[in-house]
Amino acid sequence: MLLVVEQFLNGLQFGLLLFLLAAGLTLVFGIMDFVNLAHGSLYMMGAYFAATFVMWTGNFIIGVLLALGATLLLGIVLEFAALRHLYGRDHLDHVLATFGLILFFNDAVRLIWGPAGLTLPLPAWLTVPIAIMPGVYYPAYRLAIIVVALAVALMLYLVVMRTRVGMLIRAGASNREMIGALGVNIKLLYTLVFGLGAALAGLAGLMQAPILTVQIGMGENILILAFVIIVIGGIGSIRGAFLAAIFVGMIDTLGRAFLPDLLRQMLSSTAASTAAPALSSMLIYLLMAMVLVVRPEGLFPASRR
Amino acid sequence: MTASLNARNVTAALVAAGLLLLPLYTSASGNVFALTLFTRIVIFALAAVSLNLIMGYGGMMSFGHAAYLGIGGYAVGILAQEGVGSALIQWPMALAASALFALAVGALSLRTRGVYFIMITLAFAQMAYYVASGLARYGGDDGLTIYKRSDFGGLIDLSSRVQFYYLCLGCLFGGIYLVWRIVNSRFGMVVQGLRSNEQRMQAIGFPANRYRLVCFVIAGTMCGLAGALLANNTDFISPATMYWTRSGDLMVMVILGGMGSLFGPVIGTIAFLVLEEFLSQVTEYWALIMGPLLLLIVLFGRGGIDGLLGRLRRG
Numbered sequence: 001m002l003l004v005v006e007q008f009l010n011g012l013q014f015g016l017l018l019f020l021l022a023a024g025l026t027l028v029f030g031i032m033d034f035v036n037l038a039h040g041s042l043y044m045m046g047a048y049f050a051a052t053f054v055m056w057t058g059n060f061i062i063g064v065l066l067a068l069g070a071t072l073l074l075g076i077v078l079e080f081a082a083l084r085h086l087y088g089r090d091h092l093d094h095v096l097a098t099f100g101l102i103l104f105f106n107d108a109v110r111l112i113w114g115p116a117g118l119t120l121p122l123p124a125w126l127t128v129p130i131a132i133m134p135g136v137y138y139p140a141y142r143l144a145i146i147v148v149a150l151a152v153a154l155m156l157y158l159v160v161m162r163t164r165v166g167m168l169i170r171a172g173a174s175n176r177e178m179i180g181a182l183g184v185n186i187k188l189l190y191t192l193v194f195g196l197g198a199a200l201a202g203l204a205g206l207m208q209a210p211i212l213t214v215q216i217g218m219g220e221n222i223l224i225l226a227f228v229i230i231v232i233g234g235i236g237s238i239r240g241a242f243l244a245a246i247f248v249g250m251i252d253t254l255g256r257a258f259l260p261d262l263l264r265q266m267l268s269s270t271a272a273s274t275a276a277p278a279l280s281s282m283l284i285y286l287l288m289a290m291v292l293v294v295r296p297e298g299l300f301p302a303s304r305r
Numbered sequence: 306m307t308a309s310l311n312a313r314n315v316t317a318a319l320v321a322a323g324l325l326l327l328p329l330y331t332s333a334s335g336n337v338f339a340l341t342l343f344t345r346i347v348i349f350a351l352a353a354v355s356l357n358l359i360m361g362y363g364g365m366m367s368f369g370h371a372a373y374l375g376i377g378g379y380a381v382g383i384l385a386q387e388g389v390g391s392a393l394i395q396w397p398m399a400l401a402a403s404a405l406f407a408l409a410v411g412a413l414s415l416r417t418r419g420v421y422f423i424m425i426t427l428a429f430a431q432m433a434y435y436v437a438s439g440l441a442r443y444g445g446d447d448g449l450t451i452y453k454r455s456d457f458g459g460l461i462d463l464s465s466r467v468q469f470y471y472l473c474l475g476c477l478f479g480g481i482y483l484v485w486r487i488v489n490s491r492f493g494m495v496v497q498g499l500r501s502n503e504q505r506m507q508a509i510g511f512p513a514n515r516y517r518l519v520c521f522v523i524a525g526t527m528c529g530l531a532g533a534l535l536a537n538n539t540d541f542i543s544p545a546t547m548y549w550t551r552s553g554d555l556m557v558m559v560i561l562g563g564m565g566s567l568f569g570p571v572i573g574t575i576a577f578l579v580l581e582e583f584l585s586q587v588t589e590y591w592a593l594i595m596g597p598l599l600l601l602i603v604l605f606g607r608g609g610i611d612g613l614l615g616r617l618r619r620g
Contacts, residue, residue, distance in 0.1 A: 029420075035420060035423075037553075082600055082604070085604055086603070086604070091366070091419065091420055091423070092366055092556075092560065093603050095366075095368070095423065095553075095556065096556065096557060096560055096599060096602075096603050097599065097600045097603040097604070099553045099556075099557065099599065100595070100596040100597065100598070100599025100600045100603070101596055101600065102550075102596070103592035103595055103596035103599070104592060104593060104595075104596025104597055104600075105596075106592060107590045107591070107592035107593040107596070108590075108593060110590065111590050111593065220549075220550070224427065224428075224431060224549065227424050227427070228424070228428060231420075231421060231424045231425070231428075235420060235421075274439060274441040274442075275439060277438075277439060278435050278436055278438060278439025278440075279439070281435040281438075281439075282432050282435050282436070285428040285429070285431055285432045285435075286432070288424075288425065288428050289413055289425065289428060289429065292413070292414075292416065292417050292421060292425050293413050293416060296416050296417045296418075296421060297421070298421075
């Protein structure tokens with residue numbers, strides 16, 4: 001029972017983290033129609049910035065805020081210098097250009113921080129376990145991730161659906177020329193959206209950093225997961241990304257936790273212990289294949305233009 | 306297709322002649338390294354040619370093409386591990402396994418279009434990657450060393466560098482010839498017609514996805530052959546062969562050379578791998594230059610090297 005609750009929360013936490021990454025990706029895709037493979041690199045940069053700034057300042061909160069700002073700035077610079085010229089081009093061009101950026105960022109990190117990974121130590125007040133139920137303890141930091149991610153999700157919803165900027169963003173997604181003709185600076189708007197996406201990716205990276213090590217290529221596997229999520233959820237739909245992210249996070253975490261035992265009851269224990277890791281890694285891809293076969297546009301397709 | 310004397314055809318002829326004559330140069334100069342490098346290049350060129358068939362002519366943007374490299378390679382590696390050394394069994398198995406995988410992936414993926422297609426092919430390749438990582442009996446994550454190259458029963462000796470190089474080159478030229486025949490056949494016309502206007506082709510009465518699927522399977526099988534060659538070349542096969550960045554490399558090779566051009570992928574592969582080799586000799590951080598270079602090519606060089614050569618003629 002204890003294990004089930006813990007794994008359930010782990011799944012939720014991982015799912016919310018994936019949502020932060022997927023939200024930026026789906027915003028950029030839904031609004032600018034831009035496929036950004038380098039989103040995983042921004043995730044990685046967020047983690048590296050955080051590890052560096054926390055070490056320099058000696059304060060976790062200040063370091064993290066600085067890192068967030070740095071990723072935002074990096075995203076804006078990237079969009080301004082290169083990526084904005086690719087809007088409206090073929091998706092294949094996007095894939096190729098951002099693939100080049102991945103190569104660049106991986107080697108840039110290796111040059112600056114060295115090939116060895118970094119660690120981001122947590123302050124003492126985040127390492128204490130908290131009793132969420134009588135007798136059930138859960139690490140405070142993982143709880144903090146859940147709270148922060150939920151808050152960000154709510155904020156994102158409010159900004160996009162309830163503010164003037166959000167209205168302009170939605171209008172820009174449905175008709176770029178029209179909103180430009182009405183006198184809105186659409187280029188600036190797009191730059192802001194890209195920066196927001198970058199900051200969300202950076203936030204996901206720096207929150208994951210204390211749990212895993214900060215290393216080169218950390219953004220690549222999780223980027224593929226984020227893509228799976230936005231494809232399952234329907235490209236361009238934030239609501240779809242949210243639900244799909246939770247779903248994928250749960251399946252991945254619970255699959256890893258319980259599949260080996262489940263298989264052991266059916267197969268011999270050696271066969272189970274070799275098959276289980278591969279099978280649990282495959283689960284979400286199977287899920288995605290199934291969703292696409294049944295609903296080729298994803299579960300919650302964004303409204304057609 | 307009439308052969309005319311333009312920059313594009315001259316370059317293709319020169320590159321083909323260069324590839325044919327390379328072993329003469331390397332045995333004269335003793336530069337074994339160049340032969341090793343170009344064996345690798347020829348194998349990847351075959352993979353790129355197969356990807357170009359579906360991407361350039363068929364309009365199917367597969368982001369999981371490296372999976373067939375891995376499947377072809379694992380077929381050879383696993384059979385070698387189990388004591389089956391004959392190429393006459395290994396290679397047909399490699400082709401059959403890749404064809405079967407392509408059939409399954411294609412049948413499911415072709416229900417989707419555009420970015421969804423890119424992503425679902427990527428997902429299937431990742432699945433293949435994880436299956437290979439789970440093969441504990443065959444090395445799992447660490448990969449599988451192949452102690453004995455495929456045995457052609459004295460006909461060809463794969464441990465001879467020159468003979469192996471010519472085998473690879475023969476496969477590449479055979480692959481290009483096959484693509485040329487396909488593209489100019491009725492079947493190829495239909496597939497290209499589907500790329501330009503699917504609705505119209507369907508209205509005429511062609512079953513779109515059946516044509517696409519056959520094309521997809523042919524490309525997968527051809528890449529499986531490249532995989533069998535690659536495993537023999539490195540004497541090693543590991544899940545990393547199927548990782549998604551490798552699929553990305555293949556896409557880059559095709560686009561760099563020029564999509565939908567017969568010889569473009571070969572030139573693209575040579576450019577990509579020679580540049581990678583050159584840059585990695587200059588600096589350890591070769592990707593620091595390669596990455597932005599790709600970005601610049603996308604921003605300013607539409608149509609790849611082939612497009613550049615085509616423009617050269619028009620002045």
